[in-house]
Amino acid sequence: VRAAKEIFQYFTREIFARTEPAVQDFLLKTSLLPLMSAGMAEALTGNRRAELVLTELSERNYFTQRFDLEEPHYQYHSLFRQFLRRRAGDTLDAVELATYCVRAAAIIEEDGRPEDAIELLHGAKAWTEAEDLVLRHAPSLVAQGRSRTLEGWIEGLPPDVAKTSPWLLYWRGVCCLPVSPPDSRSLFEAAFNLFRSGRDALGIYLSLSGLFDSIAWTFSDYAPFDAALTLLDEVMRGFPDFPSPEIEARLLANKLFAVVFRQPWHKELT
Numbered sequence: 001v002r003a004a005k006e007i008f009q010y011f012t013r014e015i016f017a018r019t020e021p022a023v024q025d026f027l028l029k030t031s032l033l034p035l036m037s038a039g040m041a042e043a044l045t046g047n048r049r050a051e052l053v054l055t056e057l058s059e060r061n062y063f064t065q066r067f068d069l070e071e072p073h074y075q076y077h078s079l080f081r082q083f084l085r086r087r088a089g090d091t092l093d094a095v096e097l098a099t100y101c102v103r104a105a106a107i108i109e110e111d112g113r114p115e116d117a118i119e120l121l122h123g124a125k126a127w128t129e130a131e132d133l134v135l136r137h138a139p140s141l142v143a144q145g146r147s148r149t150l151e152g153w154i155e156g157l158p159p160d161v162a163k164t165s166p167w168l169l170y171w172r173g174v175c176c177l178p179v180s181p182p183d184s185r186s187l188f189e190a191a192f193n194l195f196r197s198g199r200d201a202l203g204i205y206l207s208l209s210g211l212f213d214s215i216a217w218t219f220s221d222y223a224p225f226d227a228a229l230t231l232l233d234e235v236m237r238g239f240p241d242f243p244s245p246e247i248e249a250r251l252l253a254n255k256l257f258a259v260v261f262r263q264p265w266h267k268e269l270t
Helices: 002-018 021-030 038-045 050-059 078-091 094-110 114-124 127-143 147-155 159-164 166-176 181-197 201-216 225-238 245-262
Strands: 064-067 073-076
Touching: 002 078, 021 038, 021 050, 021 078, 038 050, 038 094, 050 064, 050 073, 073 078, 094 114, 094 127, 114 127, 127 147, 127 166, 147 166, 159 166, 166 181, 166 201, 181 201, 201 225, 201 245, 225 245
Parallel strands: none
Antiparallel strands: 064 073
16 A cells, blocks of 8 residues: 555656646546547547647657557556546546546547446446446347356346336346256246337337247246247237347247147147
């Protein structure tokens, strides 16, 4: 702790205090970006000298490293960035800081690093923006086999947010399905009820498909298929048009599995 305090005092005395106010402001705001191009820094701060400032910091070895990627990116040393983040918290108004965190997260996400963006939004308690980011990336994360990552993002949200959003409940069910089908079934049921209340056909059919999957993945008790098949018939009467051919095929496969293993006498089996 003492060593860190001395290092921070050095940053204050030898670097921060020797820079002009505009550069100080630039440093504080760009400390929200773990890795940045000059364009990202300018978009966040509005400082048109962003490239010049970052180049000078790098060339003068002011705890700024340059990475020659397709577009040059810059990164502050972890201790220097920690110092700047703490200084930003002490200097900027709380509302202003939160606004810049949300803006920085959007810039980071656009740069292709949603992991860094969600971390920043969690820290800023920007729950609406964090939920939106989670839902934008949930399908691709699951497709990449990164369900644990998605689950961690959702768990970083407050419980009241995660439990009242039907889409968050649905994606939690998807993450939970391979590990605990009974738990995923509860999540899909909760999501289905909320989707049904909101008359969201896409959500209704996807969560219902997840419900069928959660029963199938137990590989044991298929009795719950009876209620699920009845529920599917009810939904199809209320929403006769499937949202897409893919979802129609998915529900057809669910129904076929349920009928074969639970109701082989079903009139539609043939």
